[in-house]
Structure formats: structure tokens, C-alpha cells
Amino acid sequence: MTQATLYPSDAPNQDDEEVRRGQEERLRKVWAAPKGWRYWSAVNNTEVGIWYTAVAFGFMLFAGVLALMMRVQLAVPDNDFLSATFYNQVYTLHGTAMMFLFAVPIFEAVAIILLPQMLGARDLPFPRLSAFGFWCFVIGGVFVCGSIFFDAAPNAGWFMYPPLTTREQYTPGYGPDIWLLGLSFIEVASIAAAVELIVGTLKCRPPGMRLNLMPLYGWYVLVVAGMILFAFPPLIAGDILFELERLFDWPFFDPSRGGDPVLWQHLFWIFGHPEVYIVFLPAIALVAMIIPTFAQRPILGYSWIVLAAVGTGFISFGLWVHHMYTTGLPSISLGFFSAASEAVAIPTGVQIFVFIATLLTGRVIFSVPMLFVSGALATFVIGGLTGVMVALVPFDWQAHDTYFVVAHLHYVLIGGMLFPLSAGIYYYWPIVSGRRLSDRLGKLAFWLMFVGFNVAFMPMHYSGLAGMARRVWTYPESMGVGAANMVSSISAFVFAAGFLVIVWDVLRPRSKEPYAKRNPWNAGTLEWLSEMPGESWGVRSVPIVTTRYPIWEQPNFIDDVDKGRFYLPDATDMKRETLITSVLDGSPLQCLRVPGPSFMPMWAAIFTGAVFIFATFHWWAATIGAMVLSLVSIIVWLWRGTAQIPEVREKEVGLGLKLPLYESGPQSIGWWAMFITMLGDATAFMGLIFGYFYFFTIHVDFPPPTTVGPGVLWPTVALMLFAAAWASALLARWSNRAEHVGVARFLMAAGVVLSLCASASLLWGPYTTGLDPSAHVYPATVWVLAIWTAVHGAVGSVMFGYCLARSITKRMTPAHDIDLSNVALYWHFMAFTAFFTIATLAYFPMSV
Amino acid sequence: MQIFGKTQDNLWTLIAAPTIWAFHFLFCYFLAAYQCAPNADPFTRIGGTRLAIGVVTVVCLVLIGLIVRRSWREWRVDGGGTRNNQDTPEARERFLEFSTLLLAGLSFTAVIFETMPVLLIGDCR
Incomplete structure (x- = not known):
């Protein structure tokens, strides 16, 4: 099927330069970034992605300086460069910042820049959500x-184990609160990015890009975003319990009142271990894009990479207890986790072999990105091998909390993440700035980093086996690890110098250098359609893709894209538009209008951030004020920017194709986003339920025989009211669609009241039976589940009110009911949450 | 055993086998935790738990086996090639079937891995 046969007779003549110039002017105007101070209202992936990347690297450099301070302190025995307490802050913040502020956000940042380019999309489906995530992150x-500049940083290690962190006498000050609340807030941003990237990968692919033709990066993004959705929420659940203990003395982790500090370790590592793969897979995804380009051949074993990505994604959730081998769990439990830890080596190894095979069967061009890739593979394999060692329980008992583990984790993270990312910087820099980075500096940077890293961290295996404990600010000379530490410290500076060379290469002024030629590495995938320097519209026309490497395999491809011979070559309505396609085959379904610049995401992030920050310092009135402002700003954002009713039903998108501009229900991307968000929300809820049943398993009597709350009556009343609210959501959607608008409005109004009453009766149960949450872990657990559900009920009530207002102001009609279908979807999850909570709190104790 | 004829593969059929692994894993973990976590009597034999895990393992392996069988057959019917980069629905099916097969193989192996501790450990120590 050639493009020419698809042209309708009245289509614009794309071979006419005048026509094209007009189209380009319109596209440029529509997609232009705002000027002056309004620049910061930009939401387009090119701007937000670059800010995100730059800030993540800023935090990385900050955390790197902390690492060098630690190495100075450890260079000689019995050193006093840093005090013990300040050293505690430094290593805690080093780990925290590297993991939460660099490793995970950089994935989101890079994916926000690259994913739309790779998918030939103009932007991701929810640009304002990306911007919101970015501002939350900053x-x-x-x-x-x-906090470290006020000597108030968290100081108990990046995994914050209680009771060290829950007792004021051990860790006075605000450190743990800053950690818990600051990072919970960032986790929200990560989940927002995950929603954006999943919907982007599944629904924003170019026409014709079937699942078997998707770039491997897309597969990895899909898997990693899915992992974020199931890994971060348990930590949010853990943070809630933790903060309730710190702020209100609810004893979740206090054994004297029935709590258990090990529960925190479970919740933390259910997040923490998958997180290692959340960090590793996106970086290896870059490798999967780089290798075919320099091997000059398609990847060998595409399906095997998919196996590796999906397989790792699953099995990585079965490893968390291997961080807890020394907590005294029964051997049989440790055995399960040890087995899974060994099994995950299979898919991880498969992708390494795929890369090697691709290189062996291609004609490899040696270049700076390939240099970093080779260094990455070598380093990662060493880290992987020590990983197989520490996955074995008896070995881990010896090596736990020593420098052996420090060496292992840095080999994995630097080999599996930093080196691939550096390869990615050199490879993708032309897309970002239109110019190539220096080969000479790149080689210098690589060798400094590679040699510096290995000489710094290899001796730590020895120091660790010799008995040097991690996280201790100094060591005695008699331990005999002084020489090894001196070598590590010197080489750490060499490694840092190497990284600074990259920073210099990126930042040095270069306006006199010519732009790189288009597709400078002669790659085959869509992101290299980018012009040098890039245009803000991303792709000149949204192409039809029929191969995995269209630039290599589809004749005349770049020219057809440039001449606008594919979809959406114009912005006739002066609106930002992109295509929505089907999941399996990439068939065009909708022309999506994406929102443009706005300050609302920034305000929403500022007010939401204020809630967390004020809560840290117990400024309750200010916290509540910020909460109200945050809610208002989110509602204003949604009200003005989402579910806009278009002026016409359908629009011609080029090549004779007409697509609808508005879709609701499962056809709409908003519905998908709600579904995915609520999966994450349900996972956090499951984390709390896990807490309840965890206490049930560790106590012989749980609930304690003397307790009567929360009773059966009030929870049952709440269940019935929640069921009624759920039914009103469904009936409201149904009657609105059937054009019974009056009935629908009555049902929405009823929903507002029913959900509030349901929440109130759920809270009334534990209140009226006198459950005191600070007395014992049982009442605390009951309260936290009831509050979680009641808050969701209140949010559901606001949603009903929002839909009612939209209906009254005619922004929602029988034919345009995105809002109401999404709210009905929310209520499915709400009903599930209410049912589970009440079944657990009221009916489960009766059955045991 | 193709009751409904050839299945249309999608992302859910792709992850069915690892989902069974995940269920098996959680079942083993929770059952062992329920038996052993109160730490009341670490020397009690946990024969019942081991047996239950054994039964569930067999069920899971059979289920994964059925997925292997289905994806293998359909993949063979589609020509069985590992070349699946064409722009056709058949290539997409072939890709998904082959990837399902690989993931089912991995899940099968991982379930066996998960069961090994039960063969060796007989109490709650």
C-alpha cells in the first residue's frame, strides 16, 4: 500500500512547498514553548523532560559530593574529618538522594523526553501530569x-529502620519526618509518571506499530512503569504507618504494644527490591537501543528481551526478604526468597546474552556510547555474580551489613545504571541539543570512570570480608583495612573526575560548533527522525510504521515524514493534537487534543508540597489550609483543562482518515489513567491489609480477646451505604447516557450525601466502641484501615459533586460523559476497598 | 486441548504464566508465615504445610503446562518461526505466542525453584 493510493483528491498537495510552509508555521506556533517568565508554564515533553533530567543530575552531583565526603572520612583509620552524627546524615542522604532523587526520577525524565519521539507521537497523553510530577519532584x-544544611537531615540510613527512627530518644529532631513526608510526596510524582508512561506506550503508538514492532525501549518502559505501580504503593502504606507512629504514637512498630519493627522492613523492601530493577531495566533499555545501531543490525532475539523484561518484572517482586535474612525469619521462608533471588538471574542473564549475540553477529562500530555499554556489561556482570553469592542465606549471614554488600550494590547500580545512562547521554545528546558531545572527552571520561570505579570498589569486597561494617563512620587501624580504604578513597576521586568530564562536556559553551547531521549514528528507530536542532512539534507527520527499524527498512521514510505525507501534517484548528491507537495493532482510534502550557500543575504541586512540609513541622492549621488550596487548585486544573467538549465530533487527520475528537469510557485515555491510578491505590490499600494480616500471623491472639471494637453494626451500616453510593454512580452514568439528565443529577447529589454518610459510619464504629489507637497495635490498625477507606469515600463524594457541577454547567452531556464514566470506575475500586476493609475489620474476627 | 479454537493472544495471555508463579510464591510465603511466624514452637514438624505447598505446586505446574501446550501448538501452527517482525496480525500472534512460551518456561522453572525449600526443610526453625 503506497502513500499515494491513500490520498483523497481534496487533500492538500504535500509536494507543494508553499502548502508545507504554511503547515509548518501553524505547527510551530501551536507547539511553541511560552516566552519570558511564562516559559515555566510549559508542559510539553521536550521542556519538562529536559528540566526533569537536569534536576535529577543536579541531585546526583549533590549526592556524589556526599559520597566523596564519606571517602575522605574513611581514607585513614580513626579519622575525624566528619563527626559520627554528621557522617550518619551524609550516608543517609547519599543513599536516599541517589535512589529517590536520581535513579528512579532519571528513568521518568529520560522516558518523558524519548518515549514520544520513539513512538512518533507529538507528546505524551497527559503533559500537565508530567509537569505536576516534575514540580513535585523538585x-x-x-x-x-x-535539610542537611540545617544539620537536620535524616540520619538512620536510607531504609529508616525502626525502632531507631521511631523513638525520639534515639533520633531526636525532624530527620525521619523529613525523609518520610518528603519522599512520600516524590513517590506520588513517580506514580503519576508511571500512569503517563503506561498509557503512552499502550495508546500513543503510531499507526501500524503492532506490539511485535514496538521498540524494545517501549517494552521496558511498560514493564518498569507497571512495576512502579505495584512497588511504590506499599512504601506509601508503610510511610503512613510510620508517620502515624511518629506523630501520634500509634504503635505499629513498637513490640511493647503488639507492634513489630519487622513489618516496616517488609513494606520497605517490597518496594525496595523491585526498585533495584526499576532502576536497572530502563538503563538496560537504553543499551537495547544503542547496540543495534552500532552493531548495524536489528536486535537478535527480540522475544527473548521481552521475556527478560517481563520475567524480571515479575520475579523481582519475590526477592524482598533477601535484605532481611538476618531478622530471624524461619529458614523455610528464607528459602523461598533465596530461590527466587537465584531464579531472577535467569532473565537478567538472558538479556546480556542477547546483547552479546547481537554484537557478535553484527559489524560493530566502536564509539563512545559503545565504550560505555561495554564497561556497563562487564561491571554489571561482576555485580550480578556477587549478587548470586549474597542471595545465598549462609553467605549473606557472613557478609550482611559489611562493605562486601556496599561493593556488590555499587557494582550493580553503576554497571547496571550509571554506565548505560552515560552511554545514553552520549548517544542521545544530539536529540536534546542538536550537537554531538566530544569523542575525545567521552573517551577520557569513560576511562577515568571505569578505572576509578573498579579500583575504588573492588577493594571493598576485601574490606567487607575482613569485617569492615557499613555505615560506621570510622574503623580502627588494627582492622588492617587502612590500605584498601586509602585506595578506595583515591580512586573514588578519579571516578568523580571522570563524571565531571561528562558534566563539562555537556555544559561547555558550544554555540560556535555546527549542528550534527541528522540521524548522526545512522540508527533505525523513530526518535532519529528528529531534526538538528529539534522542532518543538516532535515529528513533522505521524508516520505509518510497518517495521521495527523504519528508517532502515521503510523506503523513503524520512522524506515521507518530512513532507507531511502521513497523519496530522497540519494544525488546522490551532490546537495541540496527537493520535490514539489500539493496544495490539496500533490502529488509529482517536485524534487526541492535548493541553498546552499552564501554571496550574505548578500551583497544585506547590500546595500539595506545602501540605507535606507543614505536616513535618506539625503546623496543623497551615497544613489544613494547604490541603484546601491543593484541592482547589487540582479541581481548577481539571475543570478548565480536561474533558473539553470539541466543536465538532470528528476531524480529518490526513490520508482520508476521519477520527473522533472525544471518546469516553474504556475508549478514552482518561479512563485508562483512572484505572491504572486506582490499581496503584489498591496496591497501597493491600499494603495496609497486609499489615493487618501480618499482625494476625505473628500474634497468637489477634484481635486481642479483650477488645470489642469496631463491632459489626456500624461497619455493616457503612457497607450498605457504600454499596448505595456505588449503585448511584453506576445508575447516574447509565441514566445520563440514556438522556435522563434530571435523574442522573439527582443520583449524583444522592451520591455526595451517601458517600459522606458511609465514611462517617465507618469511623463511628471504632469511635463508639472506644478503640484507642495508641493503646495497642490492634486498634491502631483498625483505625488506619477505617480512615483510609473513609478518606477515599470523601474523595468519592467530591467526585460526585464535581460531576454534578459539570452536568449543570453543560460541560458534561449525555454524549460527552468522560467525567462520570471515570467517576463510576473510581467507585468500582471504592466498592472493592470498602468491602475488603469492612470484611477484614468486622467479619474476619468473627470467623477465627 | 483447544476448547475455543485458537486463542487471540494479548498482554494478559502473555503474563498469565508469571502471574501463576506469583500466586504460587505468595501462597508458599503466606502459608509458611502463618504456620511459623508466631514463633511459638519452632521445632514442630510442618508436614501439613509442606504437603499443601506440594499440592498447590502440582496444580500450578499443570496450569503453566497448559499454557506451554497452548502457546507451543499455536506457535507451531503459525509456522513456528522466530521471525516475527512483519507487519501482519500473524506475525504479532507468532511473537506473542513465542514470548508466552518463553515466559511460561521461565515460570515453570521458577515454580520448581520455589518448591525446593519445602523438600529440605521440615520445621519452623
């Missing part, structure tokens, strides 16, 4: 990192 990150 505010939370500055808050957490800034």
Missing part, C-alpha cells in the same frame, strides 16, 4: 536535601 527533593 519541591520534595530540595526539601529533603536542603
Whole structure:
């Protein structure tokens, strides 16, 4: 099927330069970034992605300086460069910032830049959500990192084990609160990015890009975003319990009142271990894009990479207890986790072999990105091998909390993440700035980093086996690890110098250098359609893709894209538009209008951030004020920017194709986003339920025989009211669609009241039976589940009110009911949450 | 055993086998935790738990086996090639079937891995 046969007779003549110039002017105007101070209202992936990347690297450099301070302190025995307490802050913040402010956000940042380019999309489906995530990240990150300048940083290690962190006598001050609240806030941003990236990968692919033709990066993004959705929420659940203990003395982790500090370790590592793969997979995804280009051949074993990505994604959730081998769990439990830890080596190894095979069967061009890729593979394999060692329980008992583990984790993270990312910087820099980075500096940077890293961290295996404990600010000379530490410290500076060379290469002024030629590495995938320097519209026309490497395999491809011979070559309505396609085959379904610049995401992030920051310092009135402002700003944002009714039903998108501009229900991307968000929300809820049943398993009597709350009556009343609210959501959607608008409005109004009453009766149960949450872990657990559900009920009530207002102001009609279908979807999850909570709190104790 | 004829593969069929692994894993973990976590009597034999895990393992392996069988057959019917980069629905099916097969193989192996501790450990120590 050639493009020519698809042209309708009245289509614009794309071979006419005048026509094209007009189209380009319109596209440029529509997609232009705002000027002056309004620049910061930009939401387009090119701007937000670059800010995100730059800030993540800023935090990385900050955390790197902390690492060098530690190495100075450890260079000689019995050193006093840093005090013990300040050293505690430094290593805690180093780990925290590297993991939460660099490793995970950089994935989101890079994916926000690259994913739309790789998918030939103009932007991701929810640009304002990306911007919101970015501002949350900046505010939370500055808050957490800034604390060290006030000598108030968290100081109990990046995994914050209680009771060290829950007792004021051990860790006085605000450190743990800053960690918990600052990072919870950033986790919200990560989940927002995950929603954006999943919907982007599944629904924003170019026409014709079937699942088997998707770039491997897309597969990895899909898997990693899915992992974020199931890994971060348990930590949010853990943070809630933790903060309730710190602020209100609810004894979740206090054994004297029935709590258990090990529960925190479970919740933390259910997040923490998958997180290692959340960090590793996106970086290896860059490798999967780089290798075919320099091997000059398609990847060998595409399906095997998909196996590796999906397989790792699953199995990585079965490893968390291997961080807890020394907590005294029964051997049989440790055995399960040890087995899974060994099994995950299979898919991880498969992708390494795929890369090697691709290189062996291609004609490899040696270049700076390939240099970093080779260094990455070598380093990662060493880290992987020590990983197989520490996955074995008896070995881990010896090596736990020593420098052996420090060496292992840095080999994995630097080999599996930093080196691939550096390869990515050199490879993708032309897309960002239109110019190539220097080969000479790149080689210098690589060798400094590679040699510096290995000489710094290899001796730590020895120091660790010789008995040097991690996280201790000094060591005695008699331990005999002085020489090894001196070598590590010197080489750490060499490694840092190497990284600074990259920073210099990126930042040095270069306006006199010519732009790179288009597709400078002669790659085959869509992101290299980008012009040098890039245009803000991303792709000149949205192409039809029929191969995995269209630039290599589809004749005349770049020219057809440039001449606008594919979809959406114009912005006739002066609106930002992109295509929505089907999941399996990439068939065009909708022309999506994406929102343009707005300050609302920034305000929403500022007010939401204020809630967390004020809560840290117990400024309750200010916290509540910020909560109200945050809610208002989110509602204003949604009201003005989402579910806009278009002026016409359908629009011609080029090549004779007409697509609808508005879709609701499962056809709409908003419905998908709600579904995915609520999956994450349900996972956090499951984390709390896990807490309840965890206490049930560790106590012989749980609930304690003397307790009567929360009773059966009030929870049952709440269940019935929640069921009624759920039914009103469904009936409201149904009657609105059937054009019974009056009935629908009555049902929405009823929903507002029913959900509030349901929430109130759920809270009344534990209140009226006198459950005191600070007395014992049982009442605390009951309260936290009831509050979680009641808050969701209140949010559901606001949603009903929002839909009612939209209906009354005619922004929602029988034919245009995105809002109401999404709210009905929310209520499915709400009903599930209410049912589970009440079944657990009221009916489960009766059955045991 | 193709009751409904050839299945249309999608992302859910792709992750069915690892989901069974995940269920098996959680079942083993929770059952062992329920038996052993109160730490009341670490020397009690946990024969019942081991047996239950054994039964669930067999069920899971059979289920994954059925997925292997289905994806293998359909993949073979589609020509069985590992070349699946064409722009056709058949290539997409072939890709998904082959990837399902690989993931089912991995899940099968991982379930066996998960069961090994039960063969060796007989109490709650």
C-alpha cells in the first residue's frame, strides 16, 4: 500500500512547498514553548523532560559530593574529618538522594523526553501530569536535601529502620519526618509518571506499530512503569504507618504494644527490591537501543528481551526478604526468597546474552556510547555474580551489613545504571541539543570512570570480608583495612573526575560548533527522525510504521515524514493534537487534543508540597489550609483543562482518515489513567491489609480477646451505604447516557450525601466502641484501615459533586460523559476497598 | 486441548504464566508465615504445610503446562518461526505466542525453584 493510493483528491498537495510552509508555521506556533517568565508554564515533553533530567543530575552531583565526603572520612583509620552524627546524615542522604532523587526520577525524565519521539507521537497523553510530577519532584527533593544544611537531615540510613527512627530518644529532631513526608510526596510524582508512561506506550503508538514492532525501549518502559505501580504503593502504606507512629504514637512498630519493627522492613523492601530493577531495566533499555545501531543490525532475539523484561518484572517482586535474612525469619521462608533471588538471574542473564549475540553477529562500530555499554556489561556482570553469592542465606549471614554488600550494590547500580545512562547521554545528546558531545572527552571520561570505579570498589569486597561494617563512620587501624580504604578513597576521586568530564562536556559553551547531521549514528528507530536542532512539534507527520527499524527498512521514510505525507501534517484548528491507537495493532482510534502550557500543575504541586512540609513541622492549621488550596487548585486544573467538549465530533487527520475528537469510557485515555491510578491505590490499600494480616500471623491472639471494637453494626451500616453510593454512580452514568439528565443529577447529589454518610459510619464504629489507637497495635490498625477507606469515600463524594457541577454547567452531556464514566470506575475500586476493609475489620474476627 | 479454537493472544495471555508463579510464591510465603511466624514452637514438624505447598505446586505446574501446550501448538501452527517482525496480525500472534512460551518456561522453572525449600526443610526453625 503506497502513500499515494491513500490520498483523497481534496487533500492538500504535500509536494507543494508553499502548502508545507504554511503547515509548518501553524505547527510551530501551536507547539511553541511560552516566552519570558511564562516559559515555566510549559508542559510539553521536550521542556519538562529536559528540566526533569537536569534536576535529577543536579541531585546526583549533590549526592556524589556526599559520597566523596564519606571517602575522605574513611581514607585513614580513626579519622575525624566528619563527626559520627554528621557522617550518619551524609550516608543517609547519599543513599536516599541517589535512589529517590536520581535513579528512579532519571528513568521518568529520560522516558518523558524519548518515549514520544520513539513512538512518533507529538507528546505524551497527559503533559500537565508530567509537569505536576516534575514540580513535585523538585519541591520534595530540595526539601529533603536542603535539610542537611540545617544539620537536620535524616540520619538512620536510607531504609529508616525502626525502632531507631521511631523513638525520639534515639533520633531526636525532624530527620525521619523529613525523609518520610518528603519522599512520600516524590513517590506520588513517580506514580503519576508511571500512569503517563503506561498509557503512552499502550495508546500513543503510531499507526501500524503492532506490539511485535514496538521498540524494545517501549517494552521496558511498560514493564518498569507497571512495576512502579505495584512497588511504590506499599512504601506509601508503610510511610503512613510510620508517620502515624511518629506523630501520634500509634504503635505499629513498637513490640511493647503488639507492634513489630519487622513489618516496616517488609513494606520497605517490597518496594525496595523491585526498585533495584526499576532502576536497572530502563538503563538496560537504553543499551537495547544503542547496540543495534552500532552493531548495524536489528536486535537478535527480540522475544527473548521481552521475556527478560517481563520475567524480571515479575520475579523481582519475590526477592524482598533477601535484605532481611538476618531478622530471624524461619529458614523455610528464607528459602523461598533465596530461590527466587537465584531464579531472577535467569532473565537478567538472558538479556546480556542477547546483547552479546547481537554484537557478535553484527559489524560493530566502536564509539563512545559503545565504550560505555561495554564497561556497563562487564561491571554489571561482576555485580550480578556477587549478587548470586549474597542471595545465598549462609553467605549473606557472613557478609550482611559489611562493605562486601556496599561493593556488590555499587557494582550493580553503576554497571547496571550509571554506565548505560552515560552511554545514553552520549548517544542521545544530539536529540536534546542538536550537537554531538566530544569523542575525545567521552573517551577520557569513560576511562577515568571505569578505572576509578573498579579500583575504588573492588577493594571493598576485601574490606567487607575482613569485617569492615557499613555505615560506621570510622574503623580502627588494627582492622588492617587502612590500605584498601586509602585506595578506595583515591580512586573514588578519579571516578568523580571522570563524571565531571561528562558534566563539562555537556555544559561547555558550544554555540560556535555546527549542528550534527541528522540521524548522526545512522540508527533505525523513530526518535532519529528528529531534526538538528529539534522542532518543538516532535515529528513533522505521524508516520505509518510497518517495521521495527523504519528508517532502515521503510523506503523513503524520512522524506515521507518530512513532507507531511502521513497523519496530522497540519494544525488546522490551532490546537495541540496527537493520535490514539489500539493496544495490539496500533490502529488509529482517536485524534487526541492535548493541553498546552499552564501554571496550574505548578500551583497544585506547590500546595500539595506545602501540605507535606507543614505536616513535618506539625503546623496543623497551615497544613489544613494547604490541603484546601491543593484541592482547589487540582479541581481548577481539571475543570478548565480536561474533558473539553470539541466543536465538532470528528476531524480529518490526513490520508482520508476521519477520527473522533472525544471518546469516553474504556475508549478514552482518561479512563485508562483512572484505572491504572486506582490499581496503584489498591496496591497501597493491600499494603495496609497486609499489615493487618501480618499482625494476625505473628500474634497468637489477634484481635486481642479483650477488645470489642469496631463491632459489626456500624461497619455493616457503612457497607450498605457504600454499596448505595456505588449503585448511584453506576445508575447516574447509565441514566445520563440514556438522556435522563434530571435523574442522573439527582443520583449524583444522592451520591455526595451517601458517600459522606458511609465514611462517617465507618469511623463511628471504632469511635463508639472506644478503640484507642495508641493503646495497642490492634486498634491502631483498625483505625488506619477505617480512615483510609473513609478518606477515599470523601474523595468519592467530591467526585460526585464535581460531576454534578459539570452536568449543570453543560460541560458534561449525555454524549460527552468522560467525567462520570471515570467517576463510576473510581467507585468500582471504592466498592472493592470498602468491602475488603469492612470484611477484614468486622467479619474476619468473627470467623477465627 | 483447544476448547475455543485458537486463542487471540494479548498482554494478559502473555503474563498469565508469571502471574501463576506469583500466586504460587505468595501462597508458599503466606502459608509458611502463618504456620511459623508466631514463633511459638519452632521445632514442630510442618508436614501439613509442606504437603499443601506440594499440592498447590502440582496444580500450578499443570496450569503453566497448559499454557506451554497452548502457546507451543499455536506457535507451531503459525509456522513456528522466530521471525516475527512483519507487519501482519500473524506475525504479532507468532511473537506473542513465542514470548508466552518463553515466559511460561521461565515460570515453570521458577515454580520448581520455589518448591525446593519445602523438600529440605521440615520445621519452623
